[in-house]
Amino acid sequence: MAQTASTFLLKPGDAAPDFTLPAPDGKAHSLADVAGPRGLLVVFACNHCPYVVMLAEKLGQLAGEWKTRGVGVVAIASNDIEQYPQDGPEHMPGFAAEKGWSFPYLFDATQEVAKAYGAACTPDFFLFDGDLRLFYAGQFDEARPKNGIAPSGSDLSAAVSAMLAGEAFAGPVLPSTGCNIKWREGSEPPYFG
Numbered sequence: 001m002a003q004t005a006s007t008f009l010l011k012p013g014d015a016a017p018d019f020t021l022p023a024p025d026g027k028a029h030s031l032a033d034v035a036g037p038r039g040l041l042v043v044f045a046c047n048h049c050p051y052v053v054m055l056a057e058k059l060g061q062l063a064g065e066w067k068t069r070g071v072g073v074v075a076i077a078s079n080d081i082e083q084y085p086q087d088g089p090e091h092m093p094g095f096a097a098e099k100g101w102s103f104p105y106l107f108d109a110t111q112e113v114a115k116a117y118g119a120a121c122t123p124d125f126f127l128f129d130g131d132l133r134l135f136y137a138g139q140f141d142e143a144r145p146k147n148g149i150a151p152s153g154s155d156l157s158a159a160v161s162a163m164l165a166g167e168a169f170a171g172p173v174l175p176s177t178g179c180n181i182k183w184r185e186g187s188e189p190p191y192f193g
Helices: 049-069 088-099 114-115 154-164
Strands: 003-005 020-022 028-029 039-045 073-077 105-107 124-127 134-138 177-180
Touching: 003 105, 020 105, 039 049, 039 114, 039 177, 049 073, 049 088, 049 154, 049 177, 073 088, 088 105, 154 177
Parallel strands: 039 073, 073 105
Antiparallel strands: 003 177, 020 028, 039 124, 124 134
């Protein structure tokens, strides 16, 4: 497990990179499809990463609350499934159901969407406002595997609340930390490493 931090390649105010990706059932979802009227959270995730596993259930709970406030949520899996078959589309629906994810969980087979967002780790969080401009990219909270802190989503929840209130995010922006995205050999983006 290589601990990796967010890159902050996208800057506040940057437009959300467009995408159209399939869910495991083959249905395509575009950026416009998954965005809520007041914002969108894009989460790069996977099934096996202990950082994702530990917060996945709390993310599912919070996503349900945010949806009622007009914020859409989408998770995107970009890992190389030749090396990590447990992250493949056939395993994604079971993981999402187990963790209470009612939002789309999409598969980025080419890894181009992860590169467009500057995603580096799982989980990596990108919160966009109602105009799909980046409001916050950073950690879910301070919980990490083995640090004894229960996931709360405090940092990300504070960012969502500030965004919906039309206020600036007051807290420090700390990078998300997790397992590195498993890039296909030879396709690592220049910002990775």
